[in-house]
Amino acid sequence: MSIGAGTAWRVPLAVAVLLGGALTGCADGAEPGGAGASAGGTATSASVASSAGVARSGGRVGAAGSACPLPVAFDVAAGWKAKAVDRAGLGDSAEAGELADALLKQGPVTAVCEIDAKPAGNIGFLRVYTAGPAAGDARTVLRAFVAAEGSVSRVTYRAFASGGLSGVEADYLVTDKLLEEKAKKSAVAVTTSKGPVVLHLGGLDTGEHDEMLPAYELAKRTLRAT
Template sequence: MKKRYAVRAVAPAVLTALVLTGCGSPDGGAEAGTPSSRETKDTPAGKPVTKGGTLGAAGSACPMPVTFDFAASWTPEAVEVDPGSDFAALGEQGPVRMVCEIDAKPAGNIGYLRVWAGEPSDSEPRAVLEAFLAADPTAGKAAYTASEAGSLTAAEVTYTVSSELQDEPKTERAFAVATPDGPVVVHLGGLDSAEHQRMLPAYELAKKTLKLG
């Protein structure tokens, strides 16, 4: 079943109304784990996060070039930019387009873990992240590091986002990997830096369990 809705934020301080088509079941589809599939993970910060299901494979809420586990109570939904929308271009950031968002509100947080995917290319993960940030005029103070996502080589960036609606810049982060089907960027935002910090275990779970689809 498909529905049309407006994504609350894609590029911070830029998007006011983006018409998208979302498809997939709120509970993650066929692979959005049942209680028997849930397990506890530990993040580098030592905070436990419970697995709610797995995304990425055909039949899951968000078919993607990669698969990863998402946190319990977070609700995933596939995103398809409506080409007929006046705001369709805002569903793209640099070389990638948003394909999935995982809402943290049912888990008690305000924010999203979003997945962006691009066309096949020879670009290294760091170059993809640099282009991703370059397309966001509100991004600043970026710190890039070499990383791993599951068994894949990855690049990661922590940066700040400024807005006239906020008293101070907030922290966001993302990691990127290269796949045969194109680059994938997994991004974590949040209402503010404190909320971002509280959602980090879900981000780390996705990064730790990521595999090629």
């Protein structure tokens, strides 16, 4: 089975119907009692803060014992629901491995966690992708990640720093060739001792994306290495 890299992760509703949630584990929600946005680091002056403000924290993910153990930890907006991606849920056959790569990989990184905005009233996800140290630096990884989206335009890159981590963030448009519509996307990549990490915000359309920006801003401002 051959599916374009990253395609299914840009159409989460189709994945949910086809796989019945097999890609996500049973651990739900963010770790309660996590530090709020006020405790997070601020991005450098080169980073453009969201004009929509910062969402209220509903917990934290990334640390051991949280819904998604990761190389980084950050606050999750109130109402959003975090789940670890369960690659094993697709099976251990060669075909299942090919399907998992097609669904989970985008450029050099692989999806390991998704944070669903639906419980908070939006249609979209904040997803976390990781790779080993050999994948390259944050800029190299993010450029490859964005290129793997397919039909991309109006890409802007800028430096990013928060909580002792540094990297690059990007905003861009992706064209849906079937619907002939463009939608905003945002992503940030940072370098950690365990390899690069990408946080990606994607919504059903540009309107959903803009409404979810405060949650994305919260995650960026509270980002820390674990």
